[in-house]
């Protein structure tokens with residue numbers, strides 16, 4: 001089969017890690033008889049530099065016409081002082097919205113070989129971490145009304161959290177369907193003791209839960225959830241939460257699984273065309289130094305094979321290769337932990353993964 005993939009390399013380490021994932025996809029294609037065609041488009045700071053806007057129309061059109069989208073990361077200090085609507089990060093919200101990608105799936109699994117890089121106490125880590133976080137992606141405070149105004153005490157700024165029942169219903173269905181394929185437990189995370197939008201969130205999730213009687217559905221306030229993820233991550237199976245809470249808690253998950261350089265994500269809507277990206281940012285501190293860990297992006301490519309193309313055994317081939325690379329002790333700098341091994345560069349880690357793909 002032939003698959004057309006739009007590449008949004010973006011900024012910082014984006015180009016390095018996306019190129020790694022393309023090499024891995026090409027190798028998988030050679031082994032399993034598929035052709036992956038890659039077409040690059042500009043996004044973020046790179047697009048600002050080239051054409052003055054963070055999300056050119058050509059990029060949106062190219063992504064819409066592709067079978068799937070692979071994104072590196074956007075942003076960096078060079079563009080940090082631009083006004084909000086011209087910032088590279090604005091392009092992320094724009095492309096997610098343009099493609100109707102309201103679901104963000106973020107698996108957080110502690111590879112057994114990574115126990116040393118995990119910041120949790122060993123006995124807590126040994127109980128295991130295998131969480132799928134379902135984050136709502138096109139609503140909530142990141143998309144609500146915002147602005148500046150003159151307030152009682154002078155200039156003030158505001159952002160608005162707003163969720164419709166429809167937005168909550170569709171993400172709840174994704175969470176329950178995901179749980180049905182796993183351990184049938186959903187924890188819905190909100191701030192219903194304070195926020196009205198959270199009270200609607202909670203009531204709606206419970207209404208949808210009635211359609212999935214086999215799934216146990218419980219609620220957790222976000223402040224408690226931040227604590228429970230550290231105290232006992234093994235208690236979680238599927239988490240469903242809002243755009244902002246999911247953004248923050250998934251970074252926390254990265255530290256209980258070893259490194260942010262290991263965690264992939266899939267953003268999906270109602271069609272098979274999804275967008276796949278690591279959960280980390282453009283890491284300006286290590287950009288251009290060949291130090292980035294490509295694993296999160298390569299695992300994102302595996303999610304693309306599974307969710308957009310239905311290529312399960314090809315996805316497993318990539319995931320198994322990475323697990324074996326880690327089991328054999330190969331590490332990039334961010335996952336060295338207490339090991340005194342020499343860290344691999346981004347290109348060396350990519351070569352290792354290619355070598356292990358069967």
Ligand code: NAD
Pocket residue numbers: 013072073074075076077089092260261277278279280281282283284285286291292293294296334
């Ligand atoms: P970051 O995720 O880029 O980096 C945080 C830390 O993790 C840094 O020390 C970095 O070196 C390290 N790190 C991240 N990815 C790594 C990898 N693959 N391998 C090894 N180490 C890695 O977060 P930040 O520093 O807060 O943000 C930097 C820029 O990225 C900002 O402009 C921010 O807005 C942007 N950002 C973009 C996205 C996105 O494109 N999806 C997401 C988050 C942040």
